[in-house]
Amino acid sequence: MIVKGGIGAVSTVKVARLSATTQSNIYSYFPNKQALLLAVFAYHQQQMIGALSPLISDTLTPKAQVTAFVKGTAEFGLAHPAPFR
Numbered sequence: 001m002i003v004k005g006g007i008g009a010v011s012t013v014k015v016a017r018l019s020a021t022t023q024s025n026i027y028s029y030f031p032n033k034q035a036l037l038l039a040v041f042a043y044h045q046q047q048m049i050g051a052l053s054p055l056i057s058d059t060l061t062p063k064a065q066v067t068a069f070v071k072g073t074a075e076f077g078l079a080h081p082a083p084f085r
Helices: 012-018 023-029 033-055 062-079
Strands: none
Touching: 012 023, 012 033, 033 062
């Protein structure tokens, strides 16, 4: 939904419909739309951190760290394209 229409396209009514639940059920987990969007962002951020953190090491030179980070970011994007569209 966010990928296709941007943040403005998100509503708790639409999320509930896509999740096959009620809007009140969405509000039992998230007090408002902003909290829902922050949770989605945090989820994707943790996914990316989990994928990239093992690539960075104090034993690598700064150039090797940047190379590993850039390569890892590209590989993550290819493996998880939806958030980047």
